[in-house]
Amino acid sequence: MALNRKQIEEIRAIIKSGQVLTEESDRYSYSFDASFGTYLPDAVVQTKSVEELVALVKLANRELIPLYPRGQSTSLSGGPLPVQGGIVLDLSVMNHILEIDEEDLVAVVSPGVLTAAIHKAAEEKGLLYPPDPSSSHVSTIGGNLAENSGGPRGLKYGVTKDYVIGLEVITPEGELIRTGGRTVKNVTGYDLTKLIVGSEGTLGIITKAILRLLPKPPASETVMITFDSLVDAGRAISRILSSGILPAKMELMDQASIVAVENYEPSNLPIDAEAIILMELDGHPVAIKDEVEKVAALCEAVGARNVRIPKNAVEKADIWRARKLVSPAIVRIKPTKISEDATVPRSKIPDMCARLQEIRKKYNIHLVVFGHAGDGNLHPNIIADKRDKEEMQRVEQAVAEIFTAALELGGTLSGEHGIGTMKAPFMEMELGAVGLDMMKRIKQVWDPNNIMNPGKIFPEPGQKLELT
Amino acid sequence: MALNRKQIEEIRAIIKSGQVLTEESDRYSYSFDASFGTYLPDAVVQTKSVEELVALVKLANRELIPLYPRGQSTSLSGGPLPVQGGIVLDLSVMNHILEIDEEDLVAVVSPGVLTAAIHKAAEEKGLLYPPDPSSSHVSTIGGNLAENSGGPRGLKYGVTKDYVIGLEVITPEGELIRTGGRTVKNVTGYDLTKLIVGSEGTLGIITKAILRLLPKPPASETVMITFDSLVDAGRAISRILSSGILPAKMELMDQASIVAVENYEPSNLPIDAEAIILMELDGHPVAIKDEVEKVAALCEAVGARNVRIPKNAVEKADIWRARKLVSPAIVRIKPTKISEDATVPRSKIPDMCARLQEIRKKYNIHLVVFGHAGDGNLHPNIIADKRDKEEMQRVEQAVAEIFTAALELGGTLSGEHGIGTMKAPFMEMELGAVGLDMMKRIKQVWDPNNIMNPGKIFPEPGQKLELT
Known part of the structure; x- marks a missing residue:
């Protein structure tokens, strides 16, 4: 569809305090994200005004104009x-509210605030906002809310949803509602807050959120453990978790990721190791000291080559920087990266590693495995070149088989990246026809004209994964 | 409505492995709960078979027979x-599954299992299922799931919903679906798990649940702090929480509760104190020791009369037994207890205490205040005699004013007891007409014939609180 002149005039009349972008050069910047495909919107709206957005949604609902909320x-x-064309709502401009309430232990934020800004504001008051997606320095909290973002700390602290206790939302029909509130306990009716968080912008536009904060743990310690065998690393993870220790983070890097990082920027990682585990323990200093000793003993008992504790803050930062380098490092190998987040029950991590090795061989693909091993949320990344159609077809098949493997092991399509367009074709495989239908019913009754972020989550008939 | 003979025959034909109770003496036991009102069902069904329940729901949906899932x-x-009459489903008989998986850190349970049995089974393997409603020794996990039960540990650990990662559910049209799974991270579509938990049996019948477990903290310590002023106690709670300490439990008892307990069963509580705070700290032994010292210093600084640390396990158990005695103790004063759970943001606890004192005077009612002060979830309990109609009218007005006070202070109608029939008349006051309508839409599209637990959550036009 395309907006007609009258509609654009109406939109401009509504968005008095902000901007309506219609030049192709402006719209182009809003046509892609960090996944696949390019789709030009008809217009882009930027405003901090909730009232203007309410009026815009009413117009869009009346005129059947698709709306796409967007952060970074x-x-x-x-x-x-x-x-499906229509209007992108650039909510990154709505970044004017960031209040930390030390007494209620909550943060009140508008959707365009960067997640890292919330981390910083909370820490300045001795508090912690735990969810830490790897993109937190560039991603907005609005995007995190829409996708229910996770991150390494998910193991101990849970994900975005676990910290959202209240929302202000514009419904697809342009009504402003408030869900939840400033209390941690609330059982007044259905939990619309947790329904909307993770609904990927298909049920409304989040204009404000109330987030629960925790006291910041007084200390933390990092441990890096080197393994000659990936299977031993998997066993170590299992042993640690069943020993009563719950690390804040427990990250795995396989040999391919280690080598990629060392080739990209030497970081003192052991390139001859099959796997390393990076762990962060937090809490009381004495408790951490005990736990580090216990972790070392457990890892050595299952055959770890080396347990390394950084001597100072610089060494500590270096270790975590090396982990963050995996993503940029692997795209040096080939330009196209397909980052998956199929997640399995913790106990199935060794099985999933074995399945991934098989898939790598079967389709002759470049597969790198790293991620949040402690909660079963591995990130198998396929590195390819999207200009090579034959290779991309093998990649498409490999991705489908990764999903199948995760589901066969009792896991899920997506641990933290969301469904969007990429995984919609696989939804029924996980949920069954009825499970998917129960979700669709909610979408239909909340958004009868299907204007809120259409084309996401729910597959079109016959839709397939297409990376080319 | 009443079931006809043909319907009862059909039900008996479906429930082959279980029982169908239709004698009035049997049905009477299912006509009440721990709130107000008596409603005789037409039949009671007991079965462990999910297949039989599926067939029964299909029948009920076709014949428009109301179904009421029930635990204890x-x-x-x-x-x-x-x-509205119809069939009570006695799910307390469905207590045959209780598996603890130490590797995945999950429990798999059927709905009739007692919550205390899950606590015990987890603890035997060094694990913790944190939610601990006061009724846990008699309530089923199915009831806890339906109501999203809280409890004292909510302060540090959250509520039931925070530990449910997967469900098996029979939809109101008799389809069996599975939501979530055994992974902690899952963002595949809408979060039906968290929508169904807390929906009070109005969206389907939970036949199995997967619960997340934590490692059991290695140690815990109890502290009892006595205050001459309720306001000082409120200030102490605030100071402790903003000092970086997050106790596992932080319970308040006002003078009326203290006196009631001492009259009921002497428990060594200070009857001349205006308030006591009971606290449990858990974690590493050294960390707890530090925290206890810090708590003592903070409380003394705001004017605590006394800080008591029990010398041994017996003294510790006695303190928590005294807290549990509040409920039975206060009904000795008068036979009818109206237990509220209006919840306010933590910082508003002193304001809420003041409002409750005003309400007590204004309506000349017997009001006792205790509860989970750390998370703003007070339990104002009104003690009355339901045979005294004049008194009960004052109580009805007082209850309505308690809700108004909680909402005016930015709180909620219900922190953990649910809406049911009791609070339905007040829903719109908290949610607004549109917020309530968005909930109703989900109910209507999931349960088009309104057979699942009708008459709950959503008020009938003109419905009012009636305690007489």
């Missing part, structure tokens, strides 16, 4: 792509 | 009451 578009699943 | 009926809000 770091989505790996296609969440903000304007696949 | 400790509900304080009317959740399981068969208010």
Whole structure:
């Protein structure tokens, strides 16, 4: 569809305090995210005004204009792509509210605030906002809310949803509602807060959120453990978790990731090791000291080659920087990266590693495995070149088989990246026809004209994964 | 409505492995819960078979027979009451699955398992299922799931919903679906798990649940702090929480509760004190020791009369037994207890205490205040005699004013007891017409014939609180 002149005039009349972008050069910047495909929107709206957005949604609902809320578009699943044309709502401009309430232990934020800014503001008051997606320095909290973002700390602290206790939302029909509130306990009716968080912008526009904060743990310690065998690393993870220790983070890097990082920027990682585990323990200093000793003993008992504790803050920072380098490092190998987040029950990590090795061989693909091993949320990344159609077809088949493997092991399509356009074709495989239908019913009754982020989550008939 | 003979025959034909109770003496036991009102069901069904329940729901949906899932009926809000006749599903018999998986850190349970049995099974393997409603020794996990039960540990650990990662559910049209799974991270579509938990049996019948477990903290310590002023106690709570300490439990008892307990069963509580705070700290032994010292110093700084640390396990158990005695103790004063759970942001606890004092005077009612002060979830309990109609009218007005006060202070109608029949008349006051309508839409599209626990959560036009 395309907006007609009258509609654009109406939109301009509504968005008095902000901007309406219609030049192709402006719209182009809003046509892609960090996944696949390019879709040009008809217009882009930027405003801080909730009232203006309410009026805009009413217009869009009346005129059947698709709306796509968007933060910084770091989505790996296609969440903000304007696949059916219409208006992109650039909510990154709505970054004017960031209040930390030390007494109620909550943060009140508008959707365009960067997640890292919330981390910083909370820490300045001795508090912690735990969810830490790897993109937190560039992604907005609005995007995190839409996708229910996770991150390394998910193991101990849970994900975005676990910290959202209240929302202000514009419904698809342009009504402003408030869900939840400033209390941690609330059982007044259905939990609309947790329904909307993770609904990928398909049920409304989040204009404000109330987030629960925790006291910041007084200390933390990092441990890096080197293994000659990936299977031993998997066993170590299992042993640690069943020993009563719950690390804040427990990250795995396989040999391919280690080598990629060392080739990209030497970081003192052991390139001859099959795997390393990076762990962060937090809490009381004495408790951590005990736990580090216990972790070392457990890892050595299952055959770890080496347990390394950084001597100072610089060494500590270096270790975590090496982990963050995996993503940029692997795209040096080939330009196209397909980052998956199929997640399995913790106990199935060794099985999933074995399945991934098989898939790598079967389709002759470049597969790198790293991620949040402690909670079963591995990130198998396929490195390819999207100009090579034959290779991309093998990649498409490999991705489908990764999903099948995760589901066969009792896991899920997506641990933290969301469904978007990328995984919609696989939804029924996980949920069954009825499970998917129960979700669709909610979408239909909340958004009868299907204007809120259409084309996401729910597959079109016959839709298939297409990376080319 | 009443079931006809043909319907009862059909039900008996479906429930082959279980029982169908139709004698009035049997049905009477299912006509009440721990709230108000008596409603005789037409039949009661007991079966462990999910297949039989599926067939029964299909029949009920076709014949428009109301269904009421029920556990042990400790509900304080009317959740399981068969208010429109029909069939009570006695799920307390479905208690045959209780598996603890130490590797995945999950429990798999059927709905009739007692919550205390899950606590015990987890602890035997060094694990913790944190949610601990006061009724846990008699309530089923199915009831806890339906109502999203809280409890003292909510302060540090959250509520039931925070530990549910997967469900097996029979939809109101008799389809069996599975939501979530065994992974902690899952963002595949809408979060039906968290929508169904807390929906009070109005969206389907939970037949199995997967619960997340934590490693059991290695140690815990109890502290009892005595205050000459309730306001000082409120200030102490605030200071402790903003000092970086997050106790596992932080319970308040006002003078009326203290006196009631001492009259009921002497427990060594200071009857001349205006308030006591009971606290449990858990974690690493050294960390706890530090925290206890810090708590003592903070409380003394705001004017605490006394800080007591029990010398041994017996003294510790006695303190928590005294807290549990509040409920039975206060009904000695008068036979009818109206237990509220209006919840306010933590910082508003002193304001809420003041409002409650005003309400007590204004309506000349017997009001006792205790509860989970750390998370703003006070339990104002009104003690009355339901045979005294004049008194009960004052109580009805006082209850309505308690809700108004909680909402004016930015709180919620219900922190953990649920809406049921008791609070339905007040829903719009908190949610607004549109917020309530968005909930109703989900109910209507999931349960088009309104057979699942009708008459709960959503008020009938003109419905008012009636305690007489």
